[in-house]
Amino acid sequence: MEKKYQIVLKKPLKPDITLMEIHAPLIAKKAKAGQFIILRVDEDGERIPLTIAATDKEKGTVTIIYQKVGKTTLALDELNEGECLHDFVGPLGVPTNIAEMGKKVAVVGGGAGCAIAYPIAKALHEAGVEVDLIAGFRNKDLIILEDEMKEACTNLYMCTDIGDYGFHGFGTDRLKALIEEGNKYDHAVAIGPLLMMKFVCKLTKEYNIPTTISMNPIMVDGTGMCGCCRVTVGGETKFACVDGPDFDGHLVDFDEVIARNNSYKEFETQKKEEYICRLRGKTNA
Amino acid sequence: MPNMSLTKVKMAEQEPNVRNKNFLEVAQGYTLEQAMEEAERCLNCKNSPCVGGCPVSVPIPQFIAKIREKDLEGAYKILSNANALPAISGRVCPQETQCESKCIRGIKGEPVAIGRLERFVADWARENGIANVETAPKNGRKVAVIGSGPAGLTCAGELARMGYDVTVFEALHVAGGVLSYGIPEFRLPKEIVNKEVENLMKMGVKIETNMVIGKVLSIDEIFEEEGFEAVFIGSGAGLPMFAQIPGESLCGVYSANEYLTRINLMKAFRGAENCDTPVMHSKSVAVIGGGNVAMDAARCAKRMGAETVYIVYRRGEEELPARKEEVHHAMEEGIIFKFLSAPTSIEGDDKGRVCKLHCVEMQLGEPDASGRRRPSPIEGSDFTMDVDTVIPALGTSPNPLIRSTTPGLDTNKKGCIVTSENGGTSRVGVFAGGDASTGAATVILAMGAGKTAAKSIDEYLKNK
Numbered sequence: 134m135e136k137k138y139q140i141v142l143k144k145p146l147k148p149d150i151t152l153m154e155i156h157a158p159l160i161a162k163k164a165k166a167g168q169f170i171i172l173r174v175d176e177d178g179e180r181i182p183l184t185i186a187a188t189d190k191e192k193g194t195v196t197i198i199y200q201k202v203g204k205t206t207l208a209l210d211e212l213n214e215g216e217c218l219h220d221f222v223g224p225l226g227v228p229t230n231i232a233e234m235g236k237k238v239a240v241v242g243g244g245a246g247c248a249i250a251y252p253i254a255k256a257l258h259e260a261g262v263e264v265d266l267i268a269g270f271r272n273k274d275l276i277i278l279e280d281e282m283k284e285a286c287t288n289l290y291m292c293t294d295i296g297d298y299g300f301h302g303f304g305t306d307r308l309k310a311l312i313e314e315g316n317k318y319d320h321a322v323a324i325g326p327l328l329m330m331k332f333v334c335k336l337t338k339e340y341n342i343p344t345t346i347s348m349n350p351i352m353v354d355g356t357g358m359c360g361c362c363r364v365t366v367g368g369e370t371k372f373a374c375v376d377g378p379d380f381d382g383h384l385v386d387f388d389e390v391i392a393r394n395n396s397y398k399e400f401e402t403q404k405k406e407e408y409i410c411r412l413r414g415k416t417n418a
Numbered sequence: 419m420p421n422m423s424l425t426k427v428k429m430a431e432q433e434p435n436v437r438n439k440n441f442l443e444v445a446q447g448y449t450l451e452q453a454m455e456e457a458e459r460c461l462n463c464k465n466s467p468c469v470g471g472c473p474v475s476v477p478i479p480q481f482i483a484k485i486r487e488k489d490l491e492g493a494y495k496i497l498s499n500a501n502a503l504p505a506i507s508g509r510v511c512p513q514e515t516q517c518e519s520k521c522i523r524g525i526k527g528e529p530v531a532i533g534r535l536e537r538f539v540a541d542w543a544r545e546n547g548i549a550n551v552e553t554a555p556k557n558g559r560k561v562a563v564i565g566s567g568p569a570g571l572t573c574a575g576e577l578a579r580m581g582y583d584v585t586v587f588e589a590l591h592v593a594g595g596v597l598s599y600g601i602p603e604f605r606l607p608k609e610i611v612n613k614e615v616e617n618l619m620k621m622g623v624k625i626e627t628n629m630v631i632g633k634v635l636s637i638d639e640i641f642e643e644e645g646f647e648a649v650f651i652g653s654g655a656g657l658p659m660f661a662q663i664p665g666e667s668l669c670g671v672y673s674a675n676e677y678l679t680r681i682n683l684m685k686a687f688r689g690a691e692n693c694d695t696p697v698m699h700s701k702s703v704a705v706i707g708g709g710n711v712a713m714d715a716a717r718c719a720k721r722m723g724a725e726t727v728y729i730v731y732r733r734g735e736e737e738l739p740a741r742k743e744e745v746h747h748a749m750e751e752g753i754i755f756k757f758l759s760a761p762t763s764i765e766g767d768d769k770g771r772v773c774k775l776h777c778v779e780m781q782l783g784e785p786d787a788s789g790r791r792r793p794s795p796i797e798g799s800d801f802t803m804d805v806d807t808v809i810p811a812l813g814t815s816p817n818p819l820i821r822s823t824t825p826g827l828d829t830n831k832k833g834c835i836v837t838s839e840n841g842g843t844s845r846v847g848v849f850a851g852g853d854a855s856t857g858a859a860t861v862i863l864a865m866g867a868g869k870t871a872a873k874s875i876d877e878y879l880k881n882k
Contacts, residue, residue, distance in 0.1 A: 159634050159635065160634060163633065163634055163635075173591060177685060177692075177693065177694065178694055179684065179694040179695040180591070180684070180695075204694060205694060219591070220591040220627070220628050221628065222589070222591070222628035222629075222630060222634075223630070223633065223634065224633055224634065225630065225633060353676060353679050353680060353684065353695070354589075354590060354599070354679060354683075356589045356590070356630055356817070356819070357656060357657050357817045357818065357819060358599070358654075358655075358656065358657070358658075358675055358679070358817070359658070359673060359675045359676035359679045360657060360658040360660075360673035360675060360676055361672075361673075361676045363660075363667060365667055370660060370666070370667075372657060375657070375817070375818060375819065386667075389667050389770070392668075392669060392769070392770030393667065393669055393770075395669070396669040396670075396696075396698070397696040400690065400696040401696070403690075404694060
């Protein structure tokens with residue numbers, strides 16, 4: 134019998150990206166594509182939101198994929214199979230509204246954002262929607278989930294910024310080419326870095342393609358209490374944790390989110406560096 | 419012969435200029451001698467008007483009589499039978515508008531310090547390892563309580579005492595609700611909250627953290643799949659409201675809930691080196707609003723190292739909704755009150771960080787629906803404050819998670835759950851209370867609602 138929030142599988146996908154399956158049967162039973170969880174690694178840890186990459190109702194597990202970008206994700210990565218997270222809560226947020234996206238949808242994932250684009254593409258594909266999945270990475274070495282993504286869509290278009298694999302250029306460029314080749318999309322979904330989502334939205338607006346983006350602002354409680362994750366959408370204040378994380382990308386004020394997400398850059402860098410020093414100290418000792 | 423002193427026995431406090439740099443408790447409580455001296459001020463009125471002013475009907479003269487007799491265990495027994503969380507209410511209740519406002523001694527001089535005596539008795543019990551955790555024989559009937567704030571904890575405690583099998587579902591990683599995330603350490607040490615929760619657990623209450631009801635389980639599933647026979651919803655206030663002025667999304671604008679959550683729940687008060695959750699190192703802070711939450715935010719900001727902290731309030735000092743003691747403490751600690759001032763916009767620098775708060779002066783006209791004089795702007799009175807942080811503390815609107823996933827649960831146009839006087843809702847077997855049904859109010863009103871609902875749940879289940 135698994136313990137609460139036990140890590141039942143840990144699989145490095147890349148040196149800085151890891152997949153974990155966490156035992157959380159109640160969440161696994163309820164979660165839908167587009168929802169997220171919040172976890173804490175230890176008793177004094179911060180709460181971080183991560184989008185659910187997959188669930189297995191029979192095994193009672195929730196899959197998360199994280200990039201080691203700061204202290205908390207580094208600390209998370211120190212845990213091994215059999216160990217437990219301190220807290221794991223969800224499923225949070227509103228599921229992606231796949232039922233109303235139409236017959237043909239372009240899903241654009243950027244970098245680690247592909248880990249989130251993948252379950253949405255999969256859910257759409259399973260619902261009988263024709264899905265063009267455009268997965269952009271900086272270079273070939275950073276590609277994750279290619280086989281899984283292939284299974285989750287009608288056509289997979291791999292792109293790399295430097296052109297060492299697939300299409301040479303950004304996901305946005307690939308999408309533009311597909312549109313110009315005559316593909317008619319009823320809807321687009323963009324998930325990845327804020328700037329990438331901003332540019333996809335700029336493009337789809339020109340072509341009048343309704344676009345859903347998955348917002349990833351800073352959160353604290355994630356349950357509709359603190360208001361930290363507020364985003365301006367069409368001039369209105371919305372809360373990503375209870376109103377989102379999906380929003381109409383053509384109405385989101387991206388620049389504001391970009392500025393807000395930089396609020397604690399210095400603190401985060403310092404914490405990360407201190408933690409790396411501590412880890413090195415441990416190894417050397 | 420009673421003690422006829424016109425004033426309460428003073429309670430020791432940390433010096434304002436010391437305490438505004440630490441998070442240790444401000445008020446330090448009575449000694450036994452002080453408590454007995456103050457207890458002598460109670461006239462033991464036969465009709466006990468004070469009890470009528472208490473939302474949980476503590477038999478006040480009776481517990482005070484036990485203090486006079488030096489029977490502190492007896493005092494604690496009387497107190498804790500009526501009030502599941504006495505160490506908490508003794509600290510955060512607005513006694514001046516409740517029990518103490520009805521005290522006969524208050525007609526000439528100060529009322530009896532009922533709150534301080536309540537705190538004294540509860541602290542004495544805790545420090546001596548005494549807890550009132552006896553319950554009726556367990557009846558095996560399951561009741562779910564949603565939310566572990568003051569309403570939920572009180573409801574759970576009352577039901578456990580009656581013998582019910584109670585499970586509390588809490589969305590956050592620790593129990594306590596606003597007692598944990600909102601009210602700061604210097605006003606309510608978390609050790610005290612934890613102890614009260616522990617006592618409930620000794621009575622058999624189960625606490626399940628990390629459970630967001632409405633998401634991981636719906637109310638219907640709690641009944642159908644989990645086998646509960648009644649549910650109490652005490653899910654609290656919900657999303658913060660903002661001033662609806664330009665600039666509220668700039669870096670450096672926090673809702674009071676967020677600011678307090680970072681500092682209290684996530685422990686930023688321990689300093690950056692001992693905490694993973696960041697909070698801005700503000701130099702100059704403007705808190706908007708005049709309630710208890712505004713006072714807490716302002717006093718936290720000062721303790722976190724801000725040089726200048728303002729409370730910006732659109733009405734006057736008389737109209738402040740905060741407890742008198744909190745206002746007094748805030749003033750002593752050097753918080754600057756800008757009365758009759760309303761914010762009009764927040765200005766940011768080129769990095770999107772707050773640099774100025776623009777305001778306008780207000781004047782008070784005729785009383786409005788709330789009975790307070792309505793403020794209106796004075797034309798041409800605009801002024802600007804140089805601040806790097808703005809904290810709106812303007813109340814909350816109810817959390818949508820439960821109402822949107824519970825068919826047949828009536829809410830009013832503000833989104834608050836509609837309840838009858840006994841805590842019943844439009845759904846059979848579902849009861850509610852506290853901020854989730856009233857909108858933002860006080861800890862003790864939530865406790866009163868939890869207690870009332872527990873009685874109703876008991877009646878409902880006995881007749882079911």
